[in-house]
Each structure stands twice: as structure tokens, then as C-alpha cells.
Amino acid sequence: xxxxxxxxxxxxxxxxxxxxxxxxxxxxxxxxxxxxxxxxxxxxxxxxxxxxxxxxxxxxxxxxxxxxxxxxxxxxxxxxxxxxxxxxxxxxxxxxxxxxxxxxxxxxxxxxxxxxxxxxxxxxxxxxxxxxxxxxxxxxxxxxxxxxxxxxxxxxxxxxxxxxxxxxxxxxxxxxxxxxxxxxxxxxxxxxxxxxxxxxxxxxxxxxxxxxxxxxxxxxxxxxxxxxxxxxxxxxxxxxxxxxxxxxxxxxxxxxxxxxxxxxxxxxxxxxxxxxxxxxxxxxxxxxxxxxxxxxxxxxxxxxxxxxxxxxxxxxxxxx
Numbered sequence: 569x570x571x572x573x574x575x576x577x578x579x580x581x582x583x584x585x586x587x588x589x590x591x592x593x594x595x596x597x598x599x600x601x602x603x604x605x606x607x608x609x610x611x612x613x614x615x616x617x618x619x620x621x622x623x624x625x626x627x628x629x630x631x632x633x634x635x636x637x638x639x640x641x642x643x644x645x646x647x648x649x650x651x652x653x654x655x656x657x658x659x660x661x662x663x664x665x666x667x668x669x670x671x672x673x674x675x676x677x678x679x680x681x682x683x684x685x686x687x688x689x690x691x692x693x694x695x696x697x698x699x700x701x702x703x704x705x706x707x708x709x710x711x712x713x714x715x716x717x718x719x720x721x722x723x724x725x726x727x728x729x730x731x732x733x734x735x736x737x738x739x740x741x742x743x744x745x746x747x748x749x750x751x752x753x754x755x756x757x758x759x760x761x762x763x764x765x766x767x768x769x770x771x772x773x774x775x776x777x778x779x780x781x782x783x784x785x786x787x788x789x790x791x792x793x794x795x796x797x798x799x800x801x802x803x804x805x806x807x808x809x810x811x812x813x814x815x816x817x818x819x820x821x822x823x824x825x826x827x828x829x830x831x832x833x834x835x836x837x838x839x840x841x842x843x844x845x846x847x848x849x850x851x852x853x854x855x856x857x858x859x860x861x862x863x864x865x866x867x868x869x870x871x872x873x874x875x876x877x878x879x880x881x882x883x884x885x886x887x888x
Contacts, residue, residue, distance in 0.1 A: 572642035572860070579637045583630055590626060625883075628876030632869045639865030646858050653755035655711045655747045656690065656852055657697040657740040658683050660722075661763035663731045664702075665814035668764070668798035671837055675793050678838045679762045680722045686760075686845035687718050690852065695755075697743050698722065703730030703769055705739040711747035732770030733763060733820060737777035737828075741786045757786045758830070758852055764794040766820035774820055778827035787830035789852075790821035791844050795836050 571577065660683065666676040687696050697711035698721040709721035737759065744757035759781065767774050781788050794816030802810045818834060825832035833848075835841035 569643050569645045570858075572644065574641060576637065576641040579640070580634060582637075583634050586630060586633075625876040625880040628872045628879070632872035632876065635865050635872060636869040639862045639869065642860055642862050643865065644858055644860050653693050653695075654691075654852065655695040655697070655744045655755055655757040657699060657711060657744045657757075657759050658687070659699040659701060659705070659736045659740045659759060659761045660725060661731060661733075661736075661761075661765075662700045662702045662725050662727050663763075663765070663768075664727050664729055664800060665731075665764050665794075665798070667727050668794060668800050668814050670795045670798040671793055671835070671841070675764055675798070676725065676727065678841055679793055680725060682838070682841040682845045683762070684719055684722055685842065686849055687715055689846075689849045695747050697740070697747070699736055699740045699743065700725050701732050701736035701739075702728035704732050705736040705770075707739060707743060711743055730769040731763065731765055731767055733761070733767035733824070734772035734774040734777040735770040737761065737774060737781060737788055737824065738772045741777070741781045741784060741788075744786055745784055759786060759788045759828075760791065760848060761788060761821065761824065762791045762793055763821060764792060764798070764814070765817040774824050775827060778824040781828040786828070788824055788828035789830040789833070789848055790825040791833045791835055791841070791848075792816050792818040792821045793835045793841060 660676075660679050662676060666679070667674050671678045683698075690696065693713065695711035695713055696709075696715070696718050697707070698709040698718055700706050700708050708724070709718050712718070740759040740761070741757075744759055747757070778788060794814070796815040798814045798816060800812050800814050802812070804810055816836075818832070822832040824830075833844040835844050
């Protein structure tokens with residue numbers, strides 16, 4: 569938190585001074601009462617002892633004063649505000665390992681369902697694009713506000729061999745940046761990559777693509793989906809079955825997120841993936857902005873004053 573008029577905070581020194589004066593007054597009042605009456609008889613003279621409650625209204629008054637004085641200094645804070653426009657490109661791994669059933673019903677189906685829910689929650693003005701990647705990266709849906717087109721694109725995703733992670737990142741970043749070139753001030757852009765492993769093929773290395781994304785101010789948010797015990801099953805000639813282990817490999821995706829300025833997430837089941845997309849929606853749907861928050865302090869001071877007045881009237885039949 570910062571202040572436009574920080575010198576105004578010096579006025580807060582009045583508060584401890586008032587506390588000291590109040591404590592001194594209370595002590596004098598007790599001593600004065602002891603001179604003219606036996607303290608042991610006071611409970612018989614006072615119909616209902618108020619005890620420490622008598623300090624509460626004053627404490628609220630001092631809180632109101634402190635809050636008001638902080639407001640005079642015109643505090644400013646960084647707050648999250650909704651974005652009006654942005655471009656998000658979702659890149660989904662469709663390699664054969666994504667057919668593993670360690671995430672029900674399969675990694676790929678869970679990724680599609682979560683992506684559909686995610687896009688349904690982002691603001692309507694956001695452009696959303698879709699890229700699929702296996703042996704190569706393919707632009708399935710260019711960034712658009714048409715949610716039906718995105719959902720139709722998800723429906724046509726099919727498994728294939730290979731994982732061209734670097735190519736997918738580069739293509740996704742290009743699509744995201746290109747969609748905002750027509751405006752004077754291009755809206756912010758981001759890429760979301762959902763995969764279960766490291767790069768196996770491709771012309772562009774994932775680390776190089778991540779550095780380029782950072783240079784273009786397009787963070788890459790990565791989600792690793794799957795568990796260490798994932799397997800896929802293939803039927804061979806003669807009816808034999810081949811079982812291949814396909815454990816999720818988070819290292820490459822974590823590196824991409826860190827190097828590009830994004831965030832890395834893990835999802836070991838469909839519920840995890842849903843929570844990841846919810847958090848992504850909150851991160852990508854808002855932006856940090858510094859704003860003056862004097863109004864909040866003014867409202868707080870008014871609440872403290874009102875509470876003090878109500879308690880004083882209810883307990884002692886007088887205003888503080």
C-alpha cells in the first residue's frame with residue numbers, strides 16, 4: 569500500500585496520546601471515588617456493573633479516528649479488476665499417451681471437457697483460440713469470440729504420434745499476438761498448454777519458444793495432466809496386447825511456465841483439472857491495477873462510529 573500524502577499519517581500520533589489521557593483519567597476517577605466511599609460497598613450502589621464494556625465505545629471511536637486519518641493520507645493499493653478484452657489460445661496435447669485412462673475417462677477427454685467449461689466462464693469479449701499438437705502443431709480454431717466454433721474444434725481432436733511441444737508454443741503465441749494487431753493498443757494475450765509429457769519431436773525447442781513468448785509478453789500457463797502410473801494399451805496382430813507405461817512428465821512444462829512468465833499447474837484427475845481451469849479463469853480474467861482506496865477507509869470509519877454509538881446507547885443510554 570502506498571500513500572499520496574504520507575505526511576498526513578503523522579496525525580495518527582494523536583491516537584496514542586488520547587489513549588494515555590483516557591487511562592490517566594480512569595485512574596484519577598478511581599482514586600477520587602476511593603476517597604469518599606468504601607470500594608467494597610460500590611457493588612451495592614451500582615445497580616448493574618458495566619465492567620470493561622465501558623471501554624468498548626471509546627475503542628470504536630478511536631478506531632474510527634485512526635481509519636479516518638489513514639484515509640486522509642489517500643492510500644493506494646493494487647487490486648484485481650476484470651479485464652475487458654484479452655486473447656487466450658489453448659494448446660492441447662493429442663499424442664497417443666493422452667489416451668491413458670489414469671485420468672477418467674481418458675486424459676484427452678478430461679482435457680477437452682475442462683477446456684469447454686473454462687471457455688464458458690471467461691468473459692464474452694475474450695478471443696479464444698485452439699491449437700492441437702502431436703507430431704506437429706495445428707491451428708484448429710483461430711482466436712475468436714465465437715464459443716461454438718471453439719467447442720466444435722474440441723470435438724474434432726484425435727490422438728496421433730509425437731509431442732511437438734515447442735512448435736505448439738510458438739504457433740499459439742503467434743496466433744495470440746496476431747489477433748490483436750488490428751487495434752492501436754493490442755489486448756493482453758496468454759497461452760494455456762495442456763499436456764502430459766516432454767517434447768519428443770518438432771523443429772522448435774520448448775525452452776526457445778518459452779523465451780520468445782516472454783519477449784513478446786505472452787505468458788504460457790502450463791498444465792500437466794496424468795499420474796506416474798499412466799499406461800496405454802494396444803492390440804497387436806494375433807490378438808496380443810501391448811501395455812506401455814506413459815507416466816506424466818512435468819519437468820518440461822514447469823520450465824516453460826517459469827521461463828515465459830506464466831504459472832505451472834498439475835492435475836492428476838478430472839477434479840484437479842477443473843480446479844486448475846477455475847484458477848486460470850480467475851488469473852486471466854483479471855488484471856492488477858493500482859487504485860485509490862480512500863472510500864474504503866471512509867466507509868470503515870463510518871461503520872466504527874455507528875457501532876460505537878449503537879453500543880453506547882444500548883448499554884449506557886448515552887452517546888459516546
